[in-house]
Amino acid sequence: MTVHNLYIFDRNGSCLHYNEWNRKKQAGMSKEQEYQLMYGMLFSIRSFVNKMSPVDSSDGFLSFNTSRYKLHYYETATGVKIVITTDLGVGSIRDILSQIYSTIYVEYVVKNPLCGLNEPIQSELFRSKLDNYIRGLAFFSARAG
Amino acid sequence: MVVFSVYVVNKAGGLVYQYDNYSPRSDAEKTFSFPLDLVLKVHDERVVVAFGQRDGIRVGYAVLSINGTDVNGRHMSDNRDVLEFLNNSFNYPLAIRFGRPRLTSNEKLMLASMFHSLFAIGSQLSPEPGSSGIEVLETDTFKLHCFQTLTGIKFIVLADPRQAGIDSLLRKIYEIYSDFALKNPFYSLEMPIRCELFEQNLKAALEVAEKAGTFGTGS
Numbered sequence: 234m235t236v237h238n239l240y241i242f243d244r245n246g247s248c249l250h251y252n253e254w255n256r257k258k259q260a261g262m263s264k265e266q267e268y269q270l271m272y273g274m275l276f277s278i279r280s281f282v283n284k285m286s287p288v289d290s291s292d293g294f295l296s297f298n299t300s301r302y303k304l305h306y307y308e309t310a311t312g313v314k315i316v317i318t319t320d321l322g323v324g325s326i327r328d329i330l331s332q333i334y335s336t337i338y339v340e341y342v343v344k345n346p347l348c349g350l351n352e353p354i355q356s357e358l359f360r361s362k363l364d365n366y367i368r369g370l371a372f373f374s375a376r377a378g
Numbered sequence: 379m380v381v382f383s384v385y386v387v388n389k390a391g392g393l394v395y396q397y398d399n400y401s402p403r404s405d406a407e408k409t410f411s412f413p414l415d416l417v418l419k420v421h422d423e424r425v426v427v428a429f430g431q432r433d434g435i436r437v438g439y440a441v442l443s444i445n446g447t448d449v450n451g452r453h454m455s456d457n458r459d460v461l462e463f464l465n466n467s468f469n470y471p472l473a474i475r476f477g478r479p480r481l482t483s484n485e486k487l488m489l490a491s492m493f494h495s496l497f498a499i500g501s502q503l504s505p506e507p508g509s510s511g512i513e514v515l516e517t518d519t520f521k522l523h524c525f526q527t528l529t530g531i532k533f534i535v536l537a538d539p540r541q542a543g544i545d546s547l548l549r550k551i552y553e554i555y556s557d558f559a560l561k562n563p564f565y566s567l568e569m570p571i572r573c574e575l576f577e578q579n580l581k582a583a584l585e586v587a588e589k590a591g592t593f594g595t596g597s
Contacts, residue, residue: 237505256505267503274499281492282517284481285536287382288402289436292518299500301509318505 234372237302237318239363241338243351244312246272249342250354252364254373275306275314295327309334323372337363381544381584382520382536384551385486388568389530391494393487395559395571399584405442405477406434412470418461423451424479425460440479445472493534497524527552543590547583554579 238253248268260267275294282294296305298321305323307315307330315330315338341359342348348356367373386395417429418441425441441449441460452460463469481489497511515522521539525548526532533551535544558576559565565573 253505258504258507258509260503270499271503274496274503277492277496278515281489281496282515283438284485284489285522286517286519287400287536288404288519289438289478290517290519295516295518297500297512297515299504299509299511299513301506302504304500320506 234322234374235320236367236370236373237320239318239367240268240271240314240316241354242268242272242275242314242316244314245351246276247351248272248353249313249351250359250363252360252367254367271316272314275316278306295325305330307331307334313338319372329370333363333366337366379541379588380538381541381547381588382538384536384580384584385490385493385532385534386551386555386571387490387494387532387534390568391491392568393490394569395576396483396486396490397577397580399581401480403477404439405475406439407473407475408433408435409471409473412467414464418464420452420461425449425452426479427476435476438478439476441474442477443475490534493522493524494532497526497532523548525549525552531555541587543587547587550583550587551580554583 235255237256239251240248241250243249246269248271251264251268260270262270278294278297282290286293293308294306296303298304301321302318303321303323305317305319305326307327313334315333317326317330319326337359341356341362342354343350345356345359348354348359354360381399382401383396383398385393388394415430415432416427416435418425419428420426427435427437427439429437431437443449444454444460444463447455449455449460454460454463464474493512500512501509511524511526512522513524515524516539519539520536521541521544523535523537523544524532525534525545533548533555535548535551537544554576555571558579559571559573562573562575565571
């Protein structure tokens with residue numbers, strides 16, 4: 234069980250925060266390009282899911298699996314998107330994602346008047362709180378190597 | 379319990395087969411007086427609700443019929459524009475039926491090739507080496523299962539999130555594809571599948587899968 238990386242996007246698609254813990258493969262492009270590709274993929278998945286859905290959906294896209302990892306997605310009504318990739322053993326972590334939003338993002342970014350919204354988060358306090366929170370998760374413990 | 383639809387996508391991202399097994403009806407009819415308490419807009423040649431959810435009518439629903447006569451895209455059956463007709467207070471009161479817009483065959487082609495690229499990006503952005511593309515995509519209303527063969531053909535099944543046994547269904551569809559589409563002497567590779575035996579066997583496989591029932595929330 235492990236957490237690979239985490240992205241936070243705002244509603245315009247700029248990446249507010251990125252951190253990685255156990256990432257073994259880089260995407261083979263600059264980080265800027267990777268954020269854009271990730272956001273583009275999520276944006277397309279959102280509209281794909283919206284059209285494909287046979288009935289009306291409320292939450293829409295939740296997660297996807299490939300053979301090696303699982304990507305969890307959470308979007309607030311204001312368009313902030315939190316994306317975490319983990320290994321396949323992790324179940325639904327919707328509550329954890331909403332916790333990250335309400336107890337870390339809102340507390341240490343929105344309530345910090347020196348943090349501009351819609352720009353990459355510089356706050357060291359936010360970074361360390363988020364890092365501690367992720368490291369404290371039950372499924373964080375990295376496998377050997 | 380429910381399998382919604384099946385898509386077969388060739389290795390270039392083209393849709394070669396699509397079958398809708400079950401599509402729930404979602405219609406709402408209501409009589410309105412002037413002015414309308416919904417905001418309507420034209421989107422993709424359809425008149426859809428942009429704002430104002432009420433009485434089972436939801437944002438994104440399209441106008442299906444007015445006073446019982448079907449609407450053809452953004453025009454009425456007598457070629458008048460729907461929005462102009464609805465803006466005219468002399469036509470009221472009138473009964474409008476709304477519903478989730480059905481996917482047109484062009485939209486299905488578009489969505490299939492969209493998934494083709496999403497599949498590739500999913501594997502490119504992997505934090506672990508040697509990852510495949512998207513195998514399961516979960517939403518609150520359905521789960522999409524995708525199985526890619528070694529030759530690059532993708533079988534995609536949309537099912538209820540609680541539906542179990544999709545993995546074996548996907549392998550079964552692959553088997554049916556190999557037996558009835560590929561062995562058909564009139565079938566040319568990578569082209570749309572028009573083969574009765576393939577369709578019959580696919581339907582039978584879907585029935586078997588649906589009888590397998592739902593086992594909890596697992597895949």
